[in-house]
Amino acid sequence: MQTNALVLTVAERLDDRGDIMQLTLRGAGDLPAFTAGAHIDLLVETAEGPVWRQYSLAGDPSDRSAYRLGILRDPASRGGSVALHDTLKTGASVHVEGPRNHFPLAEASFSVLFGGGIGITPMLAMAWELSAKGADFILHYATRSQDRTAFLDQIKSFPFAEKIVLHHDDGAGAGPVDLARDLPEAAVGTHIYVCGPQGFMEWVINGAEAAGYAPANIHREYFSADVDVTGDSYEVECAVSGITVTVGPEDTIVKALARGGIKIEVKCEEGICGTCVTDVIAGEIDHRDQFLTEEEREEGDQICACCSRACGKRIVLDI
Numbered sequence: 001m002q003t004n005a006l007v008l009t010v011a012e013r014l015d016d017r018g019d020i021m022q023l024t025l026r027g028a029g030d031l032p033a034f035t036a037g038a039h040i041d042l043l044v045e046t047a048e049g050p051v052w053r054q055y056s057l058a059g060d061p062s063d064r065s066a067y068r069l070g071i072l073r074d075p076a077s078r079g080g081s082v083a084l085h086d087t088l089k090t091g092a093s094v095h096v097e098g099p100r101n102h103f104p105l106a107e108a109s110f111s112v113l114f115g116g117g118i119g120i121t122p123m124l125a126m127a128w129e130l131s132a133k134g135a136d137f138i139l140h141y142a143t144r145s146q147d148r149t150a151f152l153d154q155i156k157s158f159p160f161a162e163k164i165v166l167h168h169d170d171g172a173g174a175g176p177v178d179l180a181r182d183l184p185e186a187a188v189g190t191h192i193y194v195c196g197p198q199g200f201m202e203w204v205i206n207g208a209e210a211a212g213y214a215p216a217n218i219h220r221e222y223f224s225a226d227v228d229v230t231g232d233s234y235e236v237e238c239a240v241s242g243i244t245v246t247v248g249p250e251d252t253i254v255k256a257l258a259r260g261g262i263k264i265e266v267k268c269e270e271g272i273c274g275t276c277v278t279d280v281i282a283g284e285i286d287h288r289d290q291f292l293t294e295e296e297r298e299e300g301d302q303i304c305a306c307c308s309r310a311c312g313k314r315i316v317l318d319i
Contacts, residue, residue, distance in 0.1 A: 005096075006027060007094070008067070010088060010093075013089065021073065021088075023068070023088070032099060034098075034099035035105070037221070038057050038098070038125070039098060039103075040057060041097040042094060052097075052268075053080040054267065055070075056103075056125070057099060058120075060132075061129050070150055071118075105193075111126070111135065114192070116197055116201070117143055117197060119194070119221075120141050127139050127163065131160040137163060140182055142167040143168055179211070186213045190217065194220050195222075198222065198224070215293075222290040223272070227290075231249060236315055239319070243262060247309065254306050264278060264306075266305075271290055271306060271308065274292075278317050279317065281317065283314055284310065285300055286311045288304070303315070
């Protein structure tokens, strides 16, 4: 999908349940088209300087008049969400790149969507797209309680509201998600999609794998990830530029190359957005990211340079 640099206006801000801020962004006319699962990169001004953060598009992909986001205020994050909640007002201008889609819908006879907390945002876009196609699906939306459930007022009016099952940890709604009950029997045409807190996602993914789902039928997108970037020192050779740098125990490929004069664009710094994916010519990779699929990892020719490392003493990049 083409990446676009845009300056958009906050047409509406709604402070919703669960410390989630809903934003409606508009431009001078129709915005670049997107498909369900896509996100945009938003430039955020923090106390430490400007940073890029990724937010899933939650609206109807057929509506090109606006981009709709849900942003959780997370004090435990690296400051981007807190800065947006504290400073962004209706009428403000925001710098955006995208949309890009690393979490697209697959052709399926039945799609099962699991959204935990803020992970509901891409699931809503998926529900819109699946509903428009007349496809068979169900959306399980899990939150702590009804009063922590963002988008609740809109959900009631969606044309696919009957396909959304609300799950609350306090026992309301359908009660907590029960994979024995809510995960259909594995079938070739059934695909699972999950987004939300890392623990919730891993629980659903592990449950689907244990139920016999093939890896290709389990789709996931991480909003954040705990990643350990440390390890033994090794060398990175750049085949095109002819530069070789050393990546230290507390270092990353991106930082080491920057000191050598080679810049790799980075946005999330957690191995979840794919911005820094770089081609590998030689060397074994210690994958630390949550972006590449298992099949892509097995091919061994791509690395997320913001967090992943070499298994040995040397790796050769195609830059």
